[in-house]
Amino acid sequence: MNTMFNPKKFHKSQIKFHLILIPLALFMSLPIIYIVNDAFKPFTELFHYPPRFFVRKPTFENFRLLYTFSAESGIPMSRYLFNSVFVSIIVVVLTVFISTISAFALSKFKFKGHKVLFKINTYALMFVPIAVSIPRYLILTKLGIFNTYFAHIIPMLAMPVGLFLVKQFMDQVPDELLEAAVMDGASNWQIYAKIMFPLIKSAIVTVAFLAFQQSWMSTEASNIFVDLEALRTLPFYLSTLSQQTGNIVASRGISAAGWLLMFLPNLFIFVFLQSRVMESMANSGIK
Amino acid sequence: MKIKQFMKKLWNHPYFFLFPYAFLFFLIILLPTIVSAVLSLTYFNTIERPRFISFKNFVNLFTADNVFLQNAIANTFAYAVIVGSLGYIFSFILAWLLAQVTPKIRTLYTLCIYSPSITGGIMMTIVWKVMFSGDQAGYLNHLLLELGLIKEPIQFLQNPDLLFPIVIVIGLWSSAGLGFLAMLAGLLNVDRSIYEAAYIDGIKNRFQEIFYITIPSMKPQMLFGAVMAIVGAFNVSGIATSLSGGTTPPQYSGWLIMDHALDYGFNRYEMGYASAITVVLFIIVIIFNRISYKLFGSND
Numbered sequence: 001m002n003t004m005f006n007p008k009k010f011h012k013s014q015i016k017f018h019l020i021l022i023p024l025a026l027f028m029s030l031p032i033i034y035i036v037n038d039a040f041k042p043f044t045e046l047f048h049y050p051p052r053f054f055v056r057k058p059t060f061e062n063f064r065l066l067y068t069f070s071a072e073s074g075i076p077m078s079r080y081l082f083n084s085v086f087v088s089i090i091v092v093v094l095t096v097f098i099s100t101i102s103a104f105a106l107s108k109f110k111f112k113g114h115k116v117l118f119k120i121n122t123y124a125l126m127f128v129p130i131a132v133s134i135p136r137y138l139i140l141t142k143l144g145i146f147n148t149y150f151a152h153i154i155p156m157l158a159m160p161v162g163l164f165l166v167k168q169f170m171d172q173v174p175d176e177l178l179e180a181a182v183m184d185g186a187s188n189w190q191i192y193a194k195i196m197f198p199l200i201k202s203a204i205v206t207v208a209f210l211a212f213q214q215s216w217m218s219t220e221a222s223n224i225f226v227d228l229e230a231l232r233t234l235p236f237y238l239s240t241l242s243q244q245t246g247n248i249v250a251s252r253g254i255s256a257a258g259w260l261l262m263f264l265p266n267l268f269i270f271v272f273l274q275s276r277v278m279e280s281m282a283n284s285g286i287k
Numbered sequence: 288m289k290i291k292q293f294m295k296k297l298w299n300h301p302y303f304f305l306f307p308y309a310f311l312f313f314l315i316i317l318l319p320t321i322v323s324a325v326l327s328l329t330y331f332n333t334i335e336r337p338r339f340i341s342f343k344n345f346v347n348l349f350t351a352d353n354v355f356l357q358n359a360i361a362n363t364f365a366y367a368v369i370v371g372s373l374g375y376i377f378s379f380i381l382a383w384l385l386a387q388v389t390p391k392i393r394t395l396y397t398l399c400i401y402s403p404s405i406t407g408g409i410m411m412t413i414v415w416k417v418m419f420s421g422d423q424a425g426y427l428n429h430l431l432l433e434l435g436l437i438k439e440p441i442q443f444l445q446n447p448d449l450l451f452p453i454v455i456v457i458g459l460w461s462s463a464g465l466g467f468l469a470m471l472a473g474l475l476n477v478d479r480s481i482y483e484a485a486y487i488d489g490i491k492n493r494f495q496e497i498f499y500i501t502i503p504s505m506k507p508q509m510l511f512g513a514v515m516a517i518v519g520a521f522n523v524s525g526i527a528t529s530l531s532g533g534t535t536p537p538q539y540s541g542w543l544i545m546d547h548a549l550d551y552g553f554n555r556y557e558m559g560y561a562s563a564i565t566v567v568l569f570i571i572v573i574i575f576n577r578i579s580y581k582l583f584g585s586n587d
Contacts, residue, residue, distance in 0.1 A: 121312075125511075126572060284472065
């Protein structure tokens with residue numbers, strides 16, 4: 001018997017897979033290992049010749065510099081950080097709410113057009129957001145929300161893949177569970193909040209996970225939809241850091257430190273939520 | 288009383304649940320696509336009103352715009368074919384390998400492999416700039432000098448022949464994203480009894496197993512992965528420029544369709560022309576997706 005998918009216990013036949021996976025995993029994490037090392041390197045080690053990959057005497061100097069450096073340029077780093085955190089939280093909360101209520105409607109009500117609407121959304125999975133940044137800019141300007149927080153938030157809210165995953169997940173919830181509540185006279189909103197919402201935790205976590213990743217790392221809005229420095233987000237600031245100083249070596253440690261700060265939330269979120277995410281990704285197939 | 292009842296009915300109607308998403312979908316996905324299509328037929332410099340010029344933008348694009356034809360289109364095709372398909376195949380192979388090991392260690396590997404895709408191309412350029420830095424302090428140059436493979440440091444990021452391959456490597460590096468997770472989940476959920484039955488029916492080795500059992504039983508996830516790979520391969524811009532510095536990369540190496548569109552849109556304010564470029568991109572994306580639906584879609 002050769003089938004060993006998803007083994008529960010270690011067996012020596014798995015060693016060959018580890019022999020391939022260990023170098024691959026290390027190779028893929030090289031940039032992150034690099035960032036961690038650079039972020040803690042003192043000035044002398046950043047300039048050191050010959051270049052050393054690993055840090056010898058770690059320091060928090062780069063993090064301190066990141067803070068003071070941006071204060072000098074007029075907008076303190078805390079402002080960029082606040083913008084990033086604020087925008088991401090709003091995007092996550094609203095995306096979860098909007099995707100789950102509409103998925104609820106598409107999954108559990110047989111109204112006119114529910115199949116067509118879901119099909120449209122499935123085709124929209126192939127949508128390439130960057131291709132519409134020009135008309136989005138024009139529309140946001142027309143709506144009068146250029147240079148506001150809305151310009152960061154609104155373009156992130158309709159997430160076809162989010163609706164798709166939640167709807168697929170909700171399809172697994174047996175209708176009988178809802179019917180009992182309907183008999184008791186519960187309204188659709190009560191059914192959504194009291195029965196559906198707790199049952200689809202994995203899908204909710206997944207949408208939150210994706211919405212966070214999208215908005216946390218996005219530089220599009222800061223680039224195009226706002227031009228007030230005080231409204232821009234941390235990844236945008238970090239991406240301009242090397243251009244601001246004109247010297248990549250001087251800003252290297254600082255951007256590595258900033259980048260590490262950006263990466264940490266992603267890391268924790270993945271570690272804590274991955275089992276939920278994998279559970280809902282099992283329903284991700286396009287049929 | 289009537290109004291109250293009506294409000295209650297409205298409040299509980301499925302359309303009401305759907306409305307926020309549908310409205311936003313229209314506002315930021317459908318409407319921009321339509322605006323692009325309409326503007327592509329106009330001359331529009333954002334100051335004057337758009338002026339209808341029929342297909343002139345497209346004619347110019349395909350007859351007079353050398354950078355578009357020789358660089359943007361060619362590079363985008365090369366990038367999409369290499370990063371899209373190779374990235375997709377790698378994702379599947381990685382997911383398959385991961386499915387063969389125990390859960391805890393699998394999570395760790397998955398994190399390592401998935402993390403580059405979260406960080407995004409632009410952020411990654413901070414890393415790559417140093418790795419490929421043109422002086423002898425760049426990691427790769429230093430390594431090659433130490434090994435005696437080269438005598439002088441190579442200007443990786445200023446050499447047009449090397450810049451585009453580097454852009455592709457970065458693309459591949461971050462291509463194990465959501466589609467990879469979906470395929471991994473799909474692999475882990477293939478019913479074990481199907482494998483057992485297949486071995487009784489005379490499947491001999493793991494390659495046969497992959498092609499006759501595994502892939503057919505996770506076709507929906509394969510399609511999802513393919514769609515994500517395509518979107519990932521086209522939703523890119525600015526990598527070459529931020530690697531090389533300046534406004535355009537040397538000899539437009541690694542210059543993609545979206546770089547061209549954003550350049551015309553936001554640097555030259557020729558929004559009509561820029562929209563025509565994005566319409567071309569939309570058409571290419573749709574063709575690529577049709578192909579993957581043909582390969583993995585159910586026939587309905």
